[in-house]
Amino acid sequence: xxxxxxxxxxxxxxxxxxxxxxxxxxxxxxxxxxxxxxxxxxxxxxxxxxxxxxxxxxxxxxxxxxxxxxxxxxxxxxxxxxxxxxxxxxxxxxxxxxxxxxxxxxxxxxxxxxxxxxxxxxxxxxxxxxxxxxxxxxxxxxxxxxxxxxxxxxxxxxxxxxxxxxxxxxxxxxxxxxxxxxxxxxxxxxxxxxxxxxxxxxxxxxxxxxxxxxxxxxxxxxxxxxxxxxxxxxxxxxxxxxxxxxxxxxxxxxxxxxxxxxxxxxxxxxxxxxxxxxxxxx
Amino acid sequence: xxxxxxxxxxxxxxxxxxxxxxxxxxxxxxxxxxxxxxxxxxxxxxxxxxxxxxxxxxxxxxxxxxxxxxxxxxxxxxxxxxxxxxxxxxxxxxxxxxxxxxxxxxxxxxxxxxxxxxxxxxxxxxxxxxxxxxxxxxxxxxxxxxxxxxxxxxxxxxxxxxxxxxxxxxxxxxxxxxxxxxxxxxxxxxxxxxxxxxxxxxxxxxxxxxxxxxxxxxxxxxxxxxxxxxxxxxxxxxxxxxxxxxxxxxxxxxxxxxxxxxxxxxxxxxxxxxxxxxxxxxxxxxxxxxxxxxxxxxx
Numbered sequence: 001x002x003x004x005x006x007x008x009x010x011x012x013x014x015x016x017x018x019x020x021x022x023x024x025x026x027x028x029x030x031x032x033x034x035x036x037x038x039x040x041x042x043x044x045x046x047x048x049x050x051x052x053x054x055x056x057x058x059x060x061x062x063x064x065x066x067x068x069x070x071x072x073x074x075x076x077x078x079x080x081x082x083x084x085x086x087x088x089x090x091x092x093x094x095x096x097x098x099x100x101x102x103x104x105x106x107x108x109x110x111x112x113x114x115x116x117x118x119x120x121x122x123x124x125x126x127x128x129x130x131x132x133x134x135x136x137x138x139x140x141x142x143x144x145x146x147x148x149x150x151x152x153x154x155x156x157x158x159x160x161x162x163x164x165x166x167x168x169x170x171x172x173x174x175x176x177x178x179x180x181x182x183x184x185x186x187x188x189x190x191x192x193x194x195x196x197x198x199x200x201x202x203x204x205x206x207x208x209x210x211x212x213x214x215x216x217x218x219x220x221x222x223x224x225x226x227x228x229x230x231x232x233x234x235x236x237x238x239x240x241x242x243x244x245x246x247x248x249x250x251x252x253x254x255x256x257x258x259x260x261x262x263x264x265x266x267x268x269x270x271x272x273x274x275x276x277x278x279x280x281x282x
Numbered sequence: 283x284x285x286x287x288x289x290x291x292x293x294x295x296x297x298x299x300x301x302x303x304x305x306x307x308x309x310x311x312x313x314x315x316x317x318x319x320x321x322x323x324x325x326x327x328x329x330x331x332x333x334x335x336x337x338x339x340x341x342x343x344x345x346x347x348x349x350x351x352x353x354x355x356x357x358x359x360x361x362x363x364x365x366x367x368x369x370x371x372x373x374x375x376x377x378x379x380x381x382x383x384x385x386x387x388x389x390x391x392x393x394x395x396x397x398x399x400x401x402x403x404x405x406x407x408x409x410x411x412x413x414x415x416x417x418x419x420x421x422x423x424x425x426x427x428x429x430x431x432x433x434x435x436x437x438x439x440x441x442x443x444x445x446x447x448x449x450x451x452x453x454x455x456x457x458x459x460x461x462x463x464x465x466x467x468x469x470x471x472x473x474x475x476x477x478x479x480x481x482x483x484x485x486x487x488x489x490x491x492x493x494x495x496x497x498x499x500x501x502x503x504x505x506x507x508x509x510x511x512x513x514x515x516x517x518x519x520x521x522x523x524x525x526x527x528x529x530x531x532x533x534x535x536x537x538x539x540x541x542x543x544x545x546x547x548x549x550x551x552x553x554x555x556x557x558x559x560x561x562x563x564x565x566x567x568x569x570x571x572x573x574x575x576x577x578x579x580x581x
Binding site: 004005007008011012014015016018019021022023025026027029030032033079080081083084086087088091092097100101102103104105106107108109110111112113114115116117118119121122123126127143146147150174175176177200201203204205206207210211233234236237240241248251255258259262263265266270 | 292295296298299300301302303304305306307309310312313316317319320367368369371372374375376379380388390391392393394395397398399400401402403404405406408409410436439443467468469470472473490493494496497498499500504527530531534535539547548551554555558559561562563565566
């Protein structure tokens with residue numbers, strides 16, 4: 001039988017090693033893509049169209065497409081998501097309906113992204129006849145993002161102390177006035193953090209846009225929300241699996257641009273959260 | 283707080299908020315409905331003997347689902363088995379062992395992992411990881427079920443770590459203090475008090491991790507080689523495999539709308555939806571039961 005101190009030491013070493021196994025590959029992947037991809041980055045790469053069967057040129061249309069889709073996702077998911085969070089935190093009673101809503105949110109969060117793609121194809125592309133378009137893709141990504149936004153926004157709203165609401169109501173504020181002038185402003189940093197994290201996920205997704213919006217190659221930028229578009233994640237998938245003889249440098253460059261785009265949103269969300277947590281008076 | 287709204291605009295806003303509130307229910311129902319609408323015809327157009335056959339070869343009308351279901355199953359289970367202990371250990375490290383400054387560095391790192399797009403991990407898996415694995419294990423190809431398992435296990439970690447961390451945090455400090463006061467070491471406190479107290483939460487973490495792994499698409503599609511073969515022996519782990527998600531993603535772009543193949547792919551999606559629904563419901567039940575028990579303890 002080992003002594004208690006020895007067994008503690010062994011356990012702690014094993015656990016620390018596990019944590020290292022988790023963290024080290026993250027550093028490796030991020031570092032490796034930066035090292036391999038940074039050589040490809042140039043003004044022409046960022047602002048040029050692909051040409052020569054995509055074996056030369058840049059990723060500009062994919063960047064623009066991903067920006068469109070991220071914006072579209074925000075337009076769809078933010079009002080509905082924040083609205084639902086306000087409902088759950090400020091209006092919902094402790095009843096069957098609320099429980100059903102919570103179960104629905106948990107399930108939405110668990111549906112595989114490719115199934116969202118199927119749903120978008122069935123409802124938006126075919127049934128509503130939007131075609132493969134930015135509109136159909138944004139709606140699909142927006143619905144996929146909802147659970148993230150609802151749960152983080154609700155958490156932020158609930159964190160506002162009850163006494164703030166009571167003061168507002170005692171001064172004669174209605175429920176909505178209290179929410180709009182007291183609760184929402186206090187919860188805003190948390191809500192924004194949640195929105196950014198949700199959009200980050202949407203921006204990096206490939207499976208939901210495969211059949212709803214993504215174009216293999218387009219020689220021009222999209223003109224309206226009824227156009228197809230290229231997008232960074234799908235572009236990376238295409239040039240790494242569908243185009244034989246693709247220069248590795250361009251593949252890594254594209255991966256770097258996508259990772260930079262997504263991780264900078266992640267960093268932004270973390271900074272906002274830290275900044276306001278420090279300022280918070282309660 | 284029950285005052286009635288004073289103006290029309292306020293009335294409208296509150297109605298809109300209520301509508302948004304139930305949107306989640308409506309959306310789950312809509313998704314279910316459209317998967318049924320497009321997927322159920324498959325069971326009438328394709329003979330059941332074909333659907334439950336062992337061969338997936340749509341060009342010649344073989345729509346056997348077994349290779350896909352078993353492919354998803356072994357990859358998901360393999361990933362979960364590897365991921366749970368690692369994730370739990372990492373959560374214990376973050377919540378109980380690491381000094382504050384290490385924790386402040388580690389937590390954002392795990393979040394970064396959650397943020398890396400799966401297509402990027404698939405890309406690195408294809409170009410770096412799979413070839414390395416091929417050489418290390420002396421395989422004919424590195425694009426195998428095993429590669430998928432390893433990468434998925436790693437990708438499911440953020441989910442497992444963050445849920446497990448919440449669980450560990452929710453174990454009352456008084457429990458720990460009581461253990462330490464009795465002269466237990468920190469490890470004994472973790473192993474004999476904290477973990478047993480958070481048992482049901484750890485189960486939730488596992489289920490959410492499974493849910494995450496079974497739905498993963500791009501990485502799996504890029505690193506498992508996508509051969510729809512029946513995985514029956516342990517050696518099949520080191521051969522190419524094909525999951526349900528990858529099949530949908532790879533083939534939906536090329537099928538004719540309304541064809542049997544199209545309907546079968548929706549049926550595969552419907553199957554995935556039902557599986558994740560059940561897994562997540564089970565996880566939710568555990569959480570709700572836990573809340574109830576907590577309320578009982580307080581009252």
